[in-house]
Amino acid sequence: MAVLDIRQRAGWLFLAVIVAHIVLISAQVNTRRGVPMLEAFTFGIFAEVQRGATSAVNQVQDGWQNYFALQQIRHENESLKQEVAQLQVRLQQERALAEQSRALQGLLALHDESKLETTGANVIGGAPSPEFRTMTIDKGSREGLRPDMAVISPAGVVGRVIMPSGRAAKVQLLIDRNAAAGAIVERTRAQGVVVGLGTDRLRMDYVAGSAELKPGDRVVTSGIDGIYPKGFVIGQIESVQRGGGDFSGIVIKPAVDFSSLEAVLVVTTPQSEFPADTETDAAGVKTNATSAAGTPATPAVTTPAKPVAAPAAHATAPAKPAPATPAASAESAPESTEAGEER
Amino acid sequence: MKAAAVLVGIALALALQTTVARFIVGGTAAVDLVLVAVVYVALTTGPVSGLLAGSVAGLIQDALSSGVIGIGGLAKSIVGFLVGAIGQQFIVTAPLPRLVMFVAATAVHALVFMGLYMALGLRMFPAAWQAVVGQALGNALVGMVAFAIIESVPGFVERRRMGRRARH
Numbered sequence: 001m002a003v004l005d006i007r008q009r010a011g012w013l014f015l016a017v018i019v020a021h022i023v024l025i026s027a028q029v030n031t032r033r034g035v036p037m038l039e040a041f042t043f044g045i046f047a048e049v050q051r052g053a054t055s056a057v058n059q060v061q062d063g064w065q066n067y068f069a070l071q072q073i074r075h076e077n078e079s080l081k082q083e084v085a086q087l088q089v090r091l092q093q094e095r096a097l098a099e100q101s102r103a104l105q106g107l108l109a110l111h112d113e114s115k116l117e118t119t120g121a122n123v124i125g126g127a128p129s130p131e132f133r134t135m136t137i138d139k140g141s142r143e144g145l146r147p148d149m150a151v152i153s154p155a156g157v158v159g160r161v162i163m164p165s166g167r168a169a170k171v172q173l174l175i176d177r178n179a180a181a182g183a184i185v186e187r188t189r190a191q192g193v194v195v196g197l198g199t200d201r202l203r204m205d206y207v208a209g210s211a212e213l214k215p216g217d218r219v220v221t222s223g224i225d226g227i228y229p230k231g232f233v234i235g236q237i238e239s240v241q242r243g244g245g246d247f248s249g250i251v252i253k254p255a256v257d258f259s260s261l262e263a264v265l266v267v268t269t270p271q272s273e274f275p276a277d278t279e280t281d282a283a284g285v286k287t288n289a290t291s292a293a294g295t296p297a298t299p300a301v302t303t304p305a306k307p308v309a310a311p312a313a314h315a316t317a318p319a320k321p322a323p324a325t326p327a328a329s330a331e332s333a334p335e336s337t338e339a340g341e342e343r
Numbered sequence: 344m345k346a347a348a349v350l351v352g353i354a355l356a357l358a359l360q361t362t363v364a365r366f367i368v369g370g371t372a373a374v375d376l377v378l379v380a381v382v383y384v385a386l387t388t389g390p391v392s393g394l395l396a397g398s399v400a401g402l403i404q405d406a407l408s409s410g411v412i413g414i415g416g417l418a419k420s421i422v423g424f425l426v427g428a429i430g431q432q433f434i435v436t437a438p439l440p441r442l443v444m445f446v447a448a449t450a451v452h453a454l455v456f457m458g459l460y461m462a463l464g465l466r467m468f469p470a471a472w473q474a475v476v477g478q479a480l481g482n483a484l485v486g487m488v489a490f491a492i493i494e495s496v497p498g499f500v501e502r503r504r505m506g507r508r509a510r511h
Contacts, residue, residue, distance in 0.1 A: 010390050010391050010394070010424070010428075013391060013394060014390070014394055014420075014424045017394055017395075017398050017420050017424075018417060018420065018421070021398070021413045021414075021416050021417035021420060022413070022417065024412060024413035024416070025411055025412075025413035025414055025417065025459070025463075028411045028412060028413070029411060029463050029465065032464075037463075
């Protein structure tokens with residue numbers, strides 16, 4: 001049976017016999033270097049085996065070391081991530097502090113430049129309804145705030161105090177549809193009334209048809225309303241429309257970004273003590289007070305919905321602030337329910 | 344039984360090779376009786392037997408000679424295997440195929456044997472072709488005669504038996 005198996009595997013047997021003979025021959029024959037061929041062959045084969053084994057061992061060793069190194073790196077990575085997170089938090093805190101400092105510096109500069117008594121306040125709340133453009137500040141009657149005090153920021157006019165409580169106050173923003181302010185175009189000294197639209201834009205009304213206006217002109221407070229000190233920036237004319245010789249629409253882009261207000265200044269100087277001229281506006285721009293004061297006609301300060309007086313009727317308003325403030329006018333208008341609610 | 348017969352045949356061939364063959368052709372090894380025996384075994388029994396027979400015979404021949412042990416065994420192993428394989432695939436009972444087989448086997452053997460020696464730088468073989476051709480013809484002749492003798496033995500024995508029975 002064994003012989004039969006061998007006969008069936010003649011090829012393998014042939015190979016084995018040949019190999020055996022080669023091995024036998026190799027054991028007796030030396031190479032040119034004098035080394036037995038079998039030894040050289042065996043060494044060569046074994047060297048390759050050693051090379052492979054060493055390579056495998058090295059790979060395993062490297063893998064093991066890399067695994068440990070990876071674990072160490074993982075721990076290091078985690079601690080670095082934590083450190084980065086902490087640093088990011090600190091960075092945000094520092095940025096917030098820097099931003100706050102910058103804002104306070106701006107307010108301080110504004111305070112110094114306006115020559116008005118002001119008190120800083122932080123915004124602690126917004127409007128409870130989208131129909132009303134108001135905000136709440138953290139200063140109230142205890143700090144001397146009263147209704148109709150102007151609220152300004154380094155960028156420009158913000159609004160006025162409409163309802164102070166003991167420790168807080170509601171401020172009507174200039175963009176509220178019931179807000180208004182006496183305004184003057186800085187370049188041409190054309191005067192008018194800036195009214196809120198309830199959007200992020202303002203409209204300037206009661207501008208003489210002969211006035212020369214163009215987009216980009218800066219509009220500042222005229223001071224005739226008795227609320228806002230003169231020379232504070234309201235915004236820039238965005239577009240001008242004429243209809244029949246008169247201005248049908250002057251759209252103003254406010255200088256203040258009302259959506260990002262964090263701190264403001266409340267002008268606590270009594271209205272009667274407003275400086276006669278303001279040399280520098282909120283943005284640090286020199287204003288020609290003499291020219292402004294010499295403006296022959298100032299518009300009435302009233303609500304856009306119900307202007308109660310012609311512009312000429314309040315020509316003397318700057319010297320003696322008219323009692324009819326925009327809000328007061330709105331209050332007097334029975335149709336203006338929103339103003340009534342604010343009040 | 345067959346293995347023993349093969350071994351006996353190889354031993355006989357070796358004995359003849361070392362004693363008688365050198366007297367046949369003036370001292371030159373013009374015939375390799377061991378190779379003839381291996382080819383005969385391979386042709387009659389197959390590749391495995393031819394392989395084993397060639398291996399054993401070649402190793403013994405190498406051991407008895409002063410050469411490298413294994414080269415002759417390797418050469419005769421290859422020859423025995425190839426001849427046995429061919430003998431199983433083709434009909435080589437006619438004289439001419441057998442003659443061709445002997446010549447081819449001698450050529451392959453010489454190629455492997457001399458080639459290995461020369462490749463290893465152990466020995467040179469001047470005028471190898473002539474020696475190979477002469478040996479091939481000698482092996483073929485001896486092999487043919489051997490086949491004829493061996494194949495005639497059974498008939499000869501039978502005829503002698505029949506003659507004895509007829510006399511009695």
